[in-house]
Amino acid sequence: MRHQLGSPIETDQEVYREEEETYDTFVYHSKSRKYLIILSSQTISQEYRILEADNPTGAFEVFHPRERGLEYSIEHFDDRFYIRTNLQARNFRLMVCPENSTNKSFWQEVVPHREDTLLEDLEVFKGFLALSERNQGITQIRIISFSGEDHYISFPEEVYMAYTSINMEFDRELLRLGYQSLTTPVTTFDYNMRTRELTLLKQEEVLGGFDKANYHAERLHAVARDGAKIPLSVVYRTGFRKDGTQPVLLYGYGSYGFSMEPYFSAARISLLDRGFAFAIAHVRGGEDLGRAWYEQGKLLHKKNTFYDFIDCAEYLLHHHYTSRNHLYAMGGSAGGLLIGAVVNMRPEIWKGVVAVVPFVDVVTTMLDQSIPLTTFEYDEWGDPRSKEYYDYMYSYSPYDNVEKKAYPAMLIITGLHDSQVQYWEPAKWVAKLRAYKTNDEPLLLFTNLDTGHSGASGRFERYRETALEYSFLLDLEGIRD
Amino acid sequence: MKSTPPQANSIPHSLSIHGETRIDPYFWLNQRENPAVLEYLQEENAYLESQLAHTKPLQEKIFQEITGRIKQEDQSVPYLENGYYYLTRFESGKEYPIYSRKKGSLDAEEEVLLNVNELASGHAYFSVGDKAVSPNNRFLAFGEDTLSRRIYTLRFKDLATGEFLPEQIPNTTGLAAWANDNSHVFYTAKDPPNAPGV
Numbered sequence: 139m140r141h142q143l144g145s146p147i148e149t150d151q152e153v154y155r156e157e158e159e160t161y162d163t164f165v166y167h168s169k170s171r172k173y174l175i176i177l178s179s180q181t182i183s184q185e186y187r188i189l190e191a192d193n194p195t196g197a198f199e200v201f202h203p204r205e206r207g208l209e210y211s212i213e214h215f216d217d218r219f220y221i222r223t224n225l226q227a228r229n230f231r232l233m234v235c236p237e238n239s240t241n242k243s244f245w246q247e248v249v250p251h252r253e254d255t256l257l258e259d260l261e262v263f264k265g266f267l268a269l270s271e272r273n274q275g276i277t278q279i280r281i282i283s284f285s286g287e288d289h290y291i292s293f294p295e296e297v298y299m300a301y302t303s304i305n306m307e308f309d310r311e312l313l314r315l316g317y318q319s320l321t322t323p324v325t326t327f328d329y330n331m332r333t334r335e336l337t338l339l340k341q342e343e344v345l346g347g348f349d350k351a352n353y354h355a356e357r358l359h360a361v362a363r364d365g366a367k368i369p370l371s372v373v374y375r376t377g378f379r380k381d382g383t384q385p386v387l388l389y390g391y392g393s394y395g396f397s398m399e400p401y402f403s404a405a406r407i408s409l410l411d412r413g414f415a416f417a418i419a420h421v422r423g424g425e426d427l428g429r430a431w432y433e434q435g436k437l438l439h440k441k442n443t444f445y446d447f448i449d450c451a452e453y454l455l456h457h458h459y460t461s462r463n464h465l466y467a468m469g470g471s472a473g474g475l476l477i478g479a480v481v482n483m484r485p486e487i488w489k490g491v492v493a494v495v496p497f498v499d500v501v502t503t504m505l506d507q508s509i510p511l512t513t514f515e516y517d518e519w520g521d522p523r524s525k526e527y528y529d530y531m532y533s534y535s536p537y538d539n540v541e542k543k544a545y546p547a548m549l550i551i552t553g554l555h556d557s558q559v560q561y562w563e564p565a566k567w568v569a570k571l572r573a574y575k576t577n578d579e580p581l582l583l584f585t586n587l588d589t590g591h592s593g594a595s596g597r598f599e600r601y602r603e604t605a606l607e608y609s610f611l612l613d614l615e616g617i618r619d
Numbered sequence: 620m621k622s623t624p625p626q627a628n629s630i631p632h633s634l635s636i637h638g639e640t641r642i643d644p645y646f647w648l649n650q651r652e653n654p655a656v657l658e659y660l661q662e663e664n665a666y667l668e669s670q671l672a673h674t675k676p677l678q679e680k681i682f683q684e685i686t687g688r689i690k691q692e693d694q695s696v697p698y699l700e701n702g703y704y705y706l707t708r709f710e711s712g713k714e715y716p717i718y719s720r721k722k723g724s725l726d727a728e729e730e731v732l733l734n735v736n737e738l739a740s741g742h743a744y745f746s747v748g749d750k751a752v753s754p755n756n757r758f759l760a761f762g763e764d765t766l767s768r769r770i771y772t773l774r775f776k777d778l779a780t781g782e783f784l785p786e787q788i789p790n791t792t793g794l795a796a797w798a799n800d801n802s803h804v805f806y807t808a809k810d811p812p813n814a815p816g817v
Binding site: 144146147153167194340348580583596602605609610 | 643784
């Protein structure tokens with residue numbers, strides 16, 4: 139829609155209408171401010187429309203028409219567009235085209251496809267390209283200068299996350315970037331792309347005596363049942379005994395190709411200091427090891443996500459990081475589906491689980507066309523109006539697979555106004571678990587009657603829920619202080 | 620204090636497709652407007668309260684611990700855009716950020732774009748979506764969501780006078796883009812409300 143400041147909104151003009159329900163639409167301007175850009179995006183296809191920002195009443199023109207399975211993103215600079223695309227490149231490659239000839243027949247390769255490295259993002263400067271790449275689950279930032287030099291920024295830790303931050307100006311040698319790890323608080327750097335100097339601008343202060351030296355992070359690899367090597371990122375307080383007596387909280391997500399980052403959490407210290415280790419399972423369904431990692435954990439391969447998580451748990455048990463009486467799991471949203479699935483598949487290995495805004499009523503939701511989520515999601519979960527997908531989904535959907543058996547302790551959290559996962563999914567799940575479960579482990583549902591998918595909005599108040607989750611886990615460990 | 624768990628009523632509902640029928644006893648819980656639904660959710664909340672009552676001191680201790688690690692007064696590293704340094708800062712004891720900018724230099728006088736603490740006052744939930752400043756640096760467009768449904772009302776502020784403009788555009792994605800004439804603004808309307816992923 140186009141609005142003119144000062145005129146009634148009833149007179150706003152529609153400039154583009156998305157007719158396909160599975161596409162989301164965004165409008166923004168290019169970093170160069172030369173173009174206004176409309177993005178139509180769906181799980182596996184994108185389409186852009188562009189219009190010169192000096193000519194707002196003109197017509198937007200298609201950059202390259204949508205094709206099922208063709209993903210691309212564009213960055214304007216000078217007289218050209220850079221294109222990050224999966225065109226004949228599963229892990230994406232970088233291409234370029236003249237600004238007035240944008241059809242894919244004009245795209246020329248700049249950085250080729252690599253089998254082991256995912257090209258995730260691009261930042262353009264007057265003299266440099268800054269590429270965000272991911273290799274073996276670890277983010278890397280690569281600088282290519284227009285004079286032909288090419289290098290990676292080196293960071294001191296084995297497991298970390300580094301990402302380009304807000305870079306709004308072209309004419310800069312400094313790249314603003316963010317950095318953190320399981321043991322390093324959020325840090326902001328300027329990186330001089332010419333002299334290769336990294337300048338620390340700020341590291342988040344963690345009050346209350348946090349000392350990085352008291353914590354240890356490591357990267358492990360669990361071998362899944364089909365032979366795939368699943369990375370695990372683990373952090374604990376120095377002195378953690380790997381004799382099976384200390385608790386481990388295993389966290390996972392594994393959908394939409396979202397990669398799980400080894401992020402810093404100041405809240406998490408409350409668990410680590412009370413003897414917990416925290417582990418992230420980089421299961422399939424995320425894009426941690428490239429596009430293939432995602433494709434092996436969606437649609438008719440969705441169960442790999444759940445199997446991987448269980449196999450990561452088995453690895454931690456086998457290597458005495460913990461034992462069944464001290465193993466916990468947590469996940470939210472699609473990660474709540476993961477939790478729901480693994481407690482049905484292997485209820486006996488978990489002492490307790492926390493599922494936040496969990497997507498657990500998969501079959502019914504995916505068949506309910508009145509829910510906004512659904513049509514957007516067919517490419518992720520499949521369409522259960524086809525019997526093959528119905529049968530597969532039905533075989534893992536947590537609500538449909540609750541059985542008369544013993545379940546671990548469970549805390550389930552939802553928000554009444556959640557528009558992504560409706561409150562009734564967890565509510566129905568809890569009601570059915572109450573009727574079916576055969577043991578006396580706690581089963582608790584908290585519905586926040588004021589909030590939606592993201593929980594509380596204030597920077598302090600949001601930690602009421604974290605405190606509830608942690609207290610639930612600590613209480614199961616008999617820790618009261 | 621409730622010590623026995625609530626049990627939602629079983630009202631069998633048949634769902635049929637592909638010649639198969641699933642009987643869903645709790646399908647009725649999707650009736651948002653049904654008072655029995657809210658009642659059930661409240662019973663579950665009360666049950667949780669009773670079961671975790673003994674952890675209240677621990678919850679409070681952990682809450683204090685976590686929030687005690689956060690710097691009360693904090694400020695982001697400013698970034699440069701179109702002649703201004705933009706920054707986000709928090710004031711002591713306040714839940715929400717203040718978005719501001721400084722012209723030309725970090726030593727310049729601070730100009731507040733939005734004090735979200737003021738905007739959020741009276742709302743149980745408040746979130747600012749995208750913020751977009753016009754090319755001449757005079758007008759701010761921003762989205763606000765007061766229900767956590769990711770549906771934003773687009774609002775405008777004249778940064779020269781500090782006044783919010785009367786026009787408000789409901790049901791948007793909260794993202795806006797200015798044309799170079801500083802007058803036309805492009806945005807995405809939502810109909811029906813749609814949502815990008817879980």
